[in-house]
Amino acid sequence: MVIIMSPQATEEQIQAVVDKITEHKLEPHRSTGRSRTVIGVIGTEIDVDPRVFEMMAGVAEVIRITEPYKLASRAFRPEPTVVRVGNVAFGSEQVVVMAGPCSVESPEQIESIAAHVAGAGAAVLRGGAFKPRTNPYSFQGLGEEGLRLLRDAADAHGLLIVTEVVEPGQIDLVSEYADILQLGARNMHNFAFLRELGRTRRPVLLKRGFSAKIDEWLQAAEYVLSGGNEQVILCERGIRTFENHTRNTMDISAIPVVHRLSHLPVIADPSHATGRREHVLPMARAAMAAGADGLMIEVHHDPDRSVSDGSQSLGFGQFDVLMGELRRLAPVLGRTL
Numbered sequence: 001m002v003i004i005m006s007p008q009a010t011e012e013q014i015q016a017v018v019d020k021i022t023e024h025k026l027e028p029h030r031s032t033g034r035s036r037t038v039i040g041v042i043g044t045e046i047d048v049d050p051r052v053f054e055m056m057a058g059v060a061e062v063i064r065i066t067e068p069y070k071l072a073s074r075a076f077r078p079e080p081t082v083v084r085v086g087n088v089a090f091g092s093e094q095v096v097v098m099a100g101p102c103s104v105e106s107p108e109q110i111e112s113i114a115a116h117v118a119g120a121g122a123a124v125l126r127g128g129a130f131k132p133r134t135n136p137y138s139f140q141g142l143g144e145e146g147l148r149l150l151r152d153a154a155d156a157h158g159l160l161i162v163t164e165v166v167e168p169g170q171i172d173l174v175s176e177y178a179d180i181l182q183l184g185a186r187n188m189h190n191f192a193f194l195r196e197l198g199r200t201r202r203p204v205l206l207k208r209g210f211s212a213k214i215d216e217w218l219q220a221a222e223y224v225l226s227g228g229n230e231q232v233i234l235c236e237r238g239i240r241t242f243e244n245h246t247r248n249t250m251d252i253s254a255i256p257v258v259h260r261l262s263h264l265p266v267i268a269d270p271s272h273a274t275g276r277r278e279h280v281l282p283m284a285r286a287a288m289a290a291g292a293d294g295l296m297i298e299v300h301h302d303p304d305r306s307v308s309d310g311s312q313s314l315g316f317g318q319f320d321v322l323m324g325e326l327r328r329l330a331p332v333l334g335r336t337l
């Protein structure tokens with residue numbers, strides 16, 4: 001249930017509604033928009049008659065939300081959520097470009113990539129220090145040393161950092177270095193982990209699980225939001241289908257669908273979605289045209305020697321072409337880069 005207060009509602013009337021919700025052993029989540037306050041009611045509300053609230057002073061409307069997520073839904077917050085981190089704003093007119101290697105490999109590697117992507121106009125440096133690898137013998141990342149290298153390289157070039165947290169016990173450590181915590185596709189269904197991320201106040205980049213329906217993905221976001229962390233950015237990174245010409249199938253339609261269902265910003269990762277560098281540029285363009293609020297692109301100074309995901313990583317020249325194309329496309333779509 002969502003209670004929409006009238007624009008003239010007083011603070012006392014809002015508080016009376018909040019108290020009434022608590023009285024029913026439900027949890028109020030208040031959101032103050034440009035013109036009115038909306039109060040989300042979280043909990044088992046099945047036995048609560050909406051008329052209890054409809055009759056209260058200052059209440060404009062009570063809506064029963066049928067979706068299994070509430071705080072993530074458009075009904076709860078009609079205006080888009082803008083997640084601000086440093087000088088970037090996900091969910092605004094800006095399309096935020098995040099770029100960098102799959103994994104942090106060495107000081108020289110991350111420094112040269114950071115210098116290049118910053119020069120080309122990226123705002124956020126990506127790079128895995130802790131890697132979720134399918135094979136236990138594959139490179140697992142440099143760990144804390146990788147985080148340190150990432151921070152040094154980002155600071156030297158005025159970039160923010162997004163990096164993956166692979167297990168809940170790493171959240172505090174990664175938060176010491178990173179501006180945005182990435183939850184990988186393989187962990188999207190890890191509900192205890194999602195709850196822990198709800199307790200932090202760092203923005204969370206929530207990747208779609210490769211077999212997750214959009215409703216499941218939004219319920220994963222709901223776990224984080226219901227813990228009090230409102231800074232969730234969704235990331236479409238391709239889903240598994242029967243098609244094997246690409247690593248995954250990039251679900252471009254998820255972008256407008258999420259924008260219809262939710263107020264949260266959604267970005268796209270055409271690198272993991274396609275798995276092949278020649279497909280990254282056209283899918284980046286397509287994602288931006290479909291309304292993506294940002295893009296995550298794997299870039300490497302020597303892609304064929306990359307320790308992970310080389311086949312989907314762009315070289316510097318290819319990244320420059322991509323940025324040029326996005327810059328040309330932005331004004332057509334009413335966006336900035």
Ligand code: PEP
Binds near residue numbers: 128184
């Ligand atoms: C990544 O971005 O490095 C990554 C492992 O992505 P995903 O979780 O989407 O596979």
Ligand code: MN
Binds near residue numbers: 103272308
């Ligand atoms: Mn990768």
